[in-house]
Amino acid sequence: MKRRHFLAATGAAGLAAHTASAQTYPEKPIRIVVPNPTGGSADYVARFFQTPLQRILGQGVAIANVVGGGTSIGNRQVRDAAPDGHTVLAIHQALLTAATLKVMDFGPEAFAPVAQVATEYTAVVVNRKAAYQTLPAVIAAAKAGDLKAGVQIGAINHFLFLSLSDATGTKFRYVNTGGGGPTRTALAGGHVDVAFLTVNEAKPLVDSGDLAIVALFAPSRLPAWPNLPTAREQGTDLLLNLSYWWWMPKATPRDRVDRFAEALRTGSQEPEIVAKFAEFNMVPAFLKGAELEAEITRQYENMKALAARNNVTAG
Amino acid sequence: MDLGQAFLDLLAPGPLVLLLVGTLLGIVVGALPGLTGGALLALSLPFTYRMTSVDGVILMTSMYVGGISGGLITATLMRIPGEPSAVVTTLDGFPMARGGRPGRALGLGISASLIGGALSWLVLVLLSPSMARLALVFGPFENFALVLMALVLIATLSQGSVIKGLLAGLFGMLVSYPGIDETSGQRRLNFGFDEMAGGFSTLAIILGAFAISQVFADAMHARQRFESLDPSLRGIFLSPRDYLRQSWNILRSSAIGVIIGILPGVGASISSIVAYSTARNMSKTPEKFGTGFDDGIVAAETANNANTGGALIPMITLGIPGSPSASILLAALLMHNIQPGPTLFTNAPQVVGALMATHLVAHVAMFAIMIAGCVLIARLMYIPRAYVLPIVIVLCAIGALAENGRMFDLWTMIAFGAVGFLLELCAVPLGPFVIGLLLAPLAEIQLRAGLMATDGSLWPILQRPVACSLLAVSAAMFAWPLWRDWRRSADARARLGTQTTGRPS
Amino acid sequence: MTSDRTARRDATFAIAMIAAGALTIWGVRNQPRAPFDPVGAAAIPFWTAIAVIALASILLARIILGHATRGGAVSLFTSADAIDDGYTVEPRYSLAAALCTAAFAAALPFAGFRLASIGFMLVLGWLLSDRTPRAVAIVVAVAILGGAGLDAGFRALMIDLP
Numbered sequence: 001m002k003r004r005h006f007l008a009a010t011g012a013a014g015l016a017a018h019t020a021s022a023q024t025y026p027e028k029p030i031r032i033v034v035p036n037p038t039g040g041s042a043d044y045v046a047r048f049f050q051t052p053l054q055r056i057l058g059q060g061v062a063i064a065n066v067v068g069g070g071t072s073i074g075n076r077q078v079r080d081a082a083p084d085g086h087t088v089l090a091i092h093q094a095l096l097t098a099a100t101l102k103v104m105d106f107g108p109e110a111f112a113p114v115a116q117v118a119t120e121y122t123a124v125v126v127n128r129k130a131a132y133q134t135l136p137a138v139i140a141a142a143k144a145g146d147l148k149a150g151v152q153i154g155a156i157n158h159f160l161f162l163s164l165s166d167a168t169g170t171k172f173r174y175v176n177t178g179g180g181g182p183t184r185t186a187l188a189g190g191h192v193d194v195a196f197l198t199v200n201e202a203k204p205l206v207d208s209g210d211l212a213i214v215a216l217f218a219p220s221r222l223p224a225w226p227n228l229p230t231a232r233e234q235g236t237d238l239l240l241n242l243s244y245w246w247w248m249p250k251a252t253p254r255d256r257v258d259r260f261a262e263a264l265r266t267g268s269q270e271p272e273i274v275a276k277f278a279e280f281n282m283v284p285a286f287l288k289g290a291e292l293e294a295e296i297t298r299q300y301e302n303m304k305a306l307a308a309r310n311n312v313t314a315g
Numbered sequence: 316m317d318l319g320q321a322f323l324d325l326l327a328p329g330p331l332v333l334l335l336v337g338t339l340l341g342i343v344v345g346a347l348p349g350l351t352g353g354a355l356l357a358l359s360l361p362f363t364y365r366m367t368s369v370d371g372v373i374l375m376t377s378m379y380v381g382g383i384s385g386g387l388i389t390a391t392l393m394r395i396p397g398e399p400s401a402v403v404t405t406l407d408g409f410p411m412a413r414g415g416r417p418g419r420a421l422g423l424g425i426s427a428s429l430i431g432g433a434l435s436w437l438v439l440v441l442l443s444p445s446m447a448r449l450a451l452v453f454g455p456f457e458n459f460a461l462v463l464m465a466l467v468l469i470a471t472l473s474q475g476s477v478i479k480g481l482l483a484g485l486f487g488m489l490v491s492y493p494g495i496d497e498t499s500g501q502r503r504l505n506f507g508f509d510e511m512a513g514g515f516s517t518l519a520i521i522l523g524a525f526a527i528s529q530v531f532a533d534a535m536h537a538r539q540r541f542e543s544l545d546p547s548l549r550g551i552f553l554s555p556r557d558y559l560r561q562s563w564n565i566l567r568s569s570a571i572g573v574i575i576g577i578l579p580g581v582g583a584s585i586s587s588i589v590a591y592s593t594a595r596n597m598s599k600t601p602e603k604f605g606t607g608f609d610d611g612i613v614a615a616e617t618a619n620n621a622n623t624g625g626a627l628i629p630m631i632t633l634g635i636p637g638s639p640s641a642s643i644l645l646a647a648l649l650m651h652n653i654q655p656g657p658t659l660f661t662n663a664p665q666v667v668g669a670l671m672a673t674h675l676v677a678h679v680a681m682f683a684i685m686i687a688g689c690v691l692i693a694r695l696m697y698i699p700r701a702y703v704l705p706i707v708i709v710l711c712a713i714g715a716l717a718e719n720g721r722m723f724d725l726w727t728m729i730a731f732g733a734v735g736f737l738l739e740l741c742a743v744p745l746g747p748f749v750i751g752l753l754l755a756p757l758a759e760i761q762l763r764a765g766l767m768a769t770d771g772s773l774w775p776i777l778q779r780p781v782a783c784s785l786l787a788v789s790a791a792m793f794a795w796p797l798w799r800d801w802r803r804s805a806d807a808r809a810r811l812g813t814q815t816t817g818r819p820s
Numbered sequence: 821m822t823s824d825r826t827a828r829r830d831a832t833f834a835i836a837m838i839a840a841g842a843l844t845i846w847g848v849r850n851q852p853r854a855p856f857d858p859v860g861a862a863a864i865p866f867w868t869a870i871a872v873i874a875l876a877s878i879l880l881a882r883i884i885l886g887h888a889t890r891g892g893a894v895s896l897f898t899s900a901d902a903i904d905d906g907y908t909v910e911p912r913y914s915l916a917a918a919l920c921t922a923a924f925a926a927a928l929p930f931a932g933f934r935l936a937s938i939g940f941m942l943v944l945g946w947l948l949s950d951r952t953p954r955a956v957a958i959v960v961a962v963a964i965l966g967g968a969g970l971d972a973g974f975r976a977l978m979i980d981l982p
Contacts, residue, residue: 038357039636039646047650050361065357066719069495069513073719076512103500104512148768153856154500174856175455175768176498176760181642185579185635191454191768204634204656210451279652311855478879479830482837485872489844489865496861499854503861504847527921534917535910537948701949702958705941706966708921712928712937713974725925733918741833742826755868763859771858 025085025256029060032088035074037067040179041120041198041280045244046090048276049117052267057260070154071095072104079110083249085256088114092242093156096300100307101154108296111247115261116287116295117268118277119241121218122160123228125197127190128212135215135234138194142170150177150192157183160196160217160240162306167238187211198242199225199281217241222281243299244282245292261288318440321668325676330373334673337374338680341381346389346397346692348526348707349714351518352382356643360650368651369669375647376670377677379640380432383583383623384681387424387616392417392696395526395707399518400583400619402525402749403591407604407611414607417693419550423609424616425685426553427565431617432678434569435576435624440671443628449577450629450637455765456776458581460785462758465585467793468592469747477797480747483738487751490515497756498763510723519715519728520752524745526711527732530704532739537700551689561613564594572618576625576637583622583638584753590618596795624674631655631667827883834880841872913948920944938967 030053036042046063053061066074071094081087089095089111099107124138132141141147142165149172151158157180161172172194177186180201187195188210199222205211215231217240222228231238246264248257265286267273277284287295324330344355355378363371386398391408404424411420438446453461469484493504494514505511558565568590575586594614595604604611626637627644634656636642648655653663660667685692695703715728735745769775776782844865851862924940931939945959 037639037642038360039642039649043646044649047361047364051364063361064720068516068719070497070500072495073513073721076509077720098500101500103495103502105509153498153854173767173770176764176857177455178497178760181635182579185450185633186454188633189451189454200654203654204658208633208657210633276652478875478882479833482833482872482875482879485868485875486837486840488868489840489872492844492865492868493847496854498859499857499861501852501854501861503851504844504865506847531914531917534913534948537910537913699949699955701945701947701955702962704917704948705944706962708917708924708944709937709941709966709970712924713970717974722925722929725928729918729921729925732921736914736918738833741829743833759864762864763857766859767857 025259026057026059028086029062030057030086030088032061032063032090033074033078034063034065034090035067035071035094036065036091036179038065039181041200041242042090042092042094042244044280045118045282048273049264049267052270052273053263056263056266070103071098075104075106078247079106079249081249083251083253085248085252085260087249088260089247090244091247092244093159093299093303095245095247096296096303097154097156097159100300100303103154108247108300110250112250112252112257113292113296114246114248114257114288115264116243116245116285116292117264118244118282119285120198120200120244120280120282121216121222121239121241122157122196122198123202123216124164124194124214124231125184125187125202125206125211126194126214127187128210129190130193130212133212133214135229135231135236138214139168139170139236142172142194146171146173147193148173148175148191150175150183150186150195152176152178152183155179156242157196159303159306162310163238163240164196164236166306166309168236184211196240199228218283224278224281241283243285243295245296258288317664318668318671321665321672322676324369324665325373325669325672330370330669333370333373334377334677335680335684337377338381338677339684341378341383342385342388342681342684343381344378345382345385347710347714348389348393348395348397349522349711350717351398351714352379352385353640353643354714354717355382356640360643360647363647364650368648368653368663368666371647371651372644372666372669373673375644376673377680379644380620380623380674380677381681382640383619384425384428384432384678384685386619387428388421388685388692388695391420391424391612392693393529393707395529396521398583398619399521399749399753400587400622401615402521402584402746403587403615404612405525406591406615406746407606407608408615409607410605411607411612412696416550416607417696418689420607420612421685421689421693422551422553423557423612425551425682425689427561427568427613427616428620429678429682430565431569431572431620432623432681433675434565434617435573435621436671436675436678438573439624439628439674443632446573446577447629447632447635449574450579450633450635452781453578454779455761455768456779456782457785458578459758459761459765460776460782460789461575461578462581462585462754462761464785464789464792465581465589466750466754466758467789468588469750476742477800479743483743483745484747484751487748487753488755490520491517491752491755497760498767510721513723515727515731516715516718516721516724517752518718519724520731521749522711522714523728523731523733524735524738524748526707527728528735528739528745530707531732531736533700533704537704551686557609561609564610564613565617567593567597568614568617569621572621573625573628575618576622577628579629579635579637581757582753583619583626583640586622586625587615587619588750590614592792596792601799620678627670627674631659631670632657831880831883834876834883837876838873838880841869841876844869844872916947917944920947934967934971937970938963941967 032046034043034046050061066077078087078089095108098104132138149161151174153176175192177183180197183195184197184201184205186192188205202211202213213228215234216228217231217238268284268286341352344350345352356375386401387404389395389397390401390404391412394405394409396402396405408420493511496503502512571590572586591614594610595601626641629635629637630641630645636645653666712725715724848862848865854860920943924936927936941963949955949959
């Protein structure tokens with residue numbers, strides 16, 4: 001708070017001073033804002049990096065779960081923070097979906113993208129007792145009658161379904177069961193028929209014999225799950241993944257953004273994090289700079305087109 | 316998994332110290348208004364990464380147990396619930412403490428917490444796999460029916476005027492609506508203000524309505540000196556006769572706590588609300604509730620501790636956390652590459668053992684620490700207000716800011732401090748207000764999810780046995796106290812009528 | 821409390837509730853339809869508000885018709901009155917506490933958490949105490965130790981305080 005007012009008062013002079021002292025960055029502990037609750041995949045990825053970042057940057061790194069308003073509160077807080085590189089946002093495509101649906105009155109353009117560290121492919125999951133246990137069977141069932149899809153309206157798991165129905169010409173009936181955790185519970189209880197989950201989210205209930213993973217929307221099979229077929233193998237050529245992105249306030253000096261991005265690159269090559277990614281079935285996929293911006297723009301445009309075709313915009 | 320070995324391992328110096336520290340921290344944070352046990356768990360998460368998974372589980376489980384128990388201290392002595400789950404404890408705990416028996420009030424709460432926790436531990440250890448399936452039975456309509464049942468209990472809880480109690484509950488519901496509508500993702504009721512896009516923080520409202528309003532009210536008695544009414548704190552330990560008298564209440568409230576704990580859609584505060592209201596409805600002397608009655612404290616505190624065991628059941632067997640605190644525990648396990656679920660018992664038996672053993676031992680430690688601390692704790696009541704009230708406000712401010720770091724939440728808290736004060740001034744009960752606030756969002760999300768599944772038809776709710784019977788119970792619980800009160804007042808009027816015939820008033 | 825005063829307070833409460841209900845109905849008047857949801861974001865707040873207005877109107881009607889309402893059994897005020905031992909209740913201290921708290925919140929962004937909380941605890945503690953030298957000494961000690969201690973403690977836990 002104090003910091004922000006100080007900056008507002010000193011204005012451009014303050015910014016200039018910051019740039020001059022860029023090689024001293026970071027000067028104080030860094031705050032990573034995760035706009036999701038503790039225990040979601042966006043939160044895990046941020047927490048993987050907490051200790052390595054502290055070591056690499058030589059400063060404390062705190063993680064704050066700023067929850068509410070479908071990620072918009074945390075996003076807003078980072079957008080409005082002092083652009084000095086000490087406040088970072090860690091979030092996947094939720095930033096794009098919230099903007100596409102106009103839940104927030106700003107989108108990715110209000111931030112400086114820092115880096116992408118990994119992607120995680122998602123899978124279509126059904127109840128073990130269901131009559132459809134392959135992707136073609138699911139699509140046929142969806143065409144025949146309405147399959148209830150467990151989603152959080154307007155969130156990424158909803159957009160994944162929109163992509164699938166767009167690509168295959170099917171329709172689903174959407175039921176607002178929430179994020180990955182509650183949705184998989186509803187699926188196991190037979191309250192919805194189909195859901196998009198990450199393999200990691202589905203695992204405990206697959207082990208218990210309640211759920212079955214039908215298809216992974218990845219280019220190839222996962223090393224840890226050699227028996228899990230991809231969607232491509234089953235005739236639907238579609239890649240659907242979560243992209244773990246990091247952002248800073250728009251006006252953050254370029255060299256600070258870059259310093260943090262490099263720290264993330266170094267961190268993501270450390271054995272500890274490589275092991276974590278493997279454990280969580282995430283795929284390391286580092287991007288920064290122009291490449292990252294192109295990837296974000298590509299996904300954002302796709303999403304907007306999808307929302308327009310399916311007539312989904314909230315007010 | 317060898318539970319005996321797990322207990323032996325836990326009693327080694329290292330783990331035991333960790334357990335005691337965790338329990339003590341939990342109790343202190345639980346008792347402090349503003350900071351909740353859930354916040355403590357989230358804060359300690361980074362520290363557990365550097366520990367072994369077993370140590371992490373010991374620390375976090377003991378904090379969980381301590382946090383949920385500590386809430387009763389300030390609820391009883393200052394009428395400020397340290398935890399949202401202790402809101403109902405204020406109803407009887409505070410009148411009893413104010414009535415000169417703080418020792419007895421604390422003793423009842425502490426013992427009830429221990430017994431509720433221990434009973435839920437038995438269920439956790441013996442019945443986990445079969446009970447966990449309950450978490451799957453409850454779909455949107457079942458959850459809705461359950462939340463509705465808790466909502467109609469507002470009518471039971473409103474002491475005095477039922478209509479004012481209902482209004483307070485509905486007002487709480489209204490206050491919960493602004494922000495993002497969770498079902499459609501739309502913004503609603505933000506009246507054009509950017510800051511309102513996230514709505515009011517529930518924690519800030521509870522802090523305001525209970526803690527800040529209490530401070531404002533206490534300020535006018537600041538110069539009053541309390542004599543130590545009961546310096547010996549007689550009654551901390553309950554007699555065998557007490558236990559015998561409460562046994563049915565304890566069993567019933569524990570069962571309610573465990574079952575609601577298992578259900579992932581609803582939180583710990585609901586279990587104490589339902590247990591308290593059920594106890595009152597089934598009591599032969601419902602009018603004693605709210606005046607400092609043993610049964611009220613016992614029902615509330617048994618249930619919220621029994622909730623802890625319940626919430627852990629689906630977490631370890633299916634990987635589904637039954638409460639927000641359990642989900643942080645789950646996150647800690649996942650960060651240690653331990654995936655809870657059916658394979659947990661074979662993959663990480665020592666973690667399951669540590670969790671179960673800690674759950675019981677932490678309850679015993681909680682009991683010992685709180686009973687021993689009672690003499691000190693109860694003095695709180697007699698410290699001059701001038702020293703206590705300012706620090707309570709500062710703590711609440713930290714709590715409101717710590718949640719999301721937003722000044723808006725702090726202002727929300729202060730505004731609802733004033734609202735709570737004014738409601739009290741109009742003799743409007745605050746309990747129903749908070750219940751409406753907590754439950755309305757849950758009820759709405761579940762109802763609308765259910766209706767999305769049936770394409771807008773409400774009819775299927777009657778075809779689902781669990782949902783339908785819960786609805787029937789809600790209807791009965793709504794009608795029964797109203798009818799009983801009406802009968803009583805009719806009787807009283809009749810008696811008054813016969814008395815006054817001879818002596819005109 | 822005379823029953824006349826109770827009735828006046830109940831009427832104020834009822835009117836405030838009607839206003840809250842009306843504000844809600846006004847607030848959701850332009851809520852757009854939700855694409856996937858048969859109920860929509862406006863329906864439930866709307867019907868809650870209708871229920872509030874209906875109940876509050878009944879309460880108001882009862883007061884006008886002269887039916888007495890019963891007060892809450894447990895109130896900050898009644899329970900405190902129950903052990904009244906001859907001192908006077910001083911409502912102006914409630915107002916003072918409220919104003920101090922608001923001033924504290926307003927000062928936070930400028931003064932920082934440590935300074936604001938120490939100042940707040942000094943002022944409110946002094947106002948509420950009996951101002952004997954001993955009491956003032958305790959208030960000062962509590963304020964400085966408490967303010968600085970809480971500030972340092974929570975910063976160590978990396979809670980973002982202004």
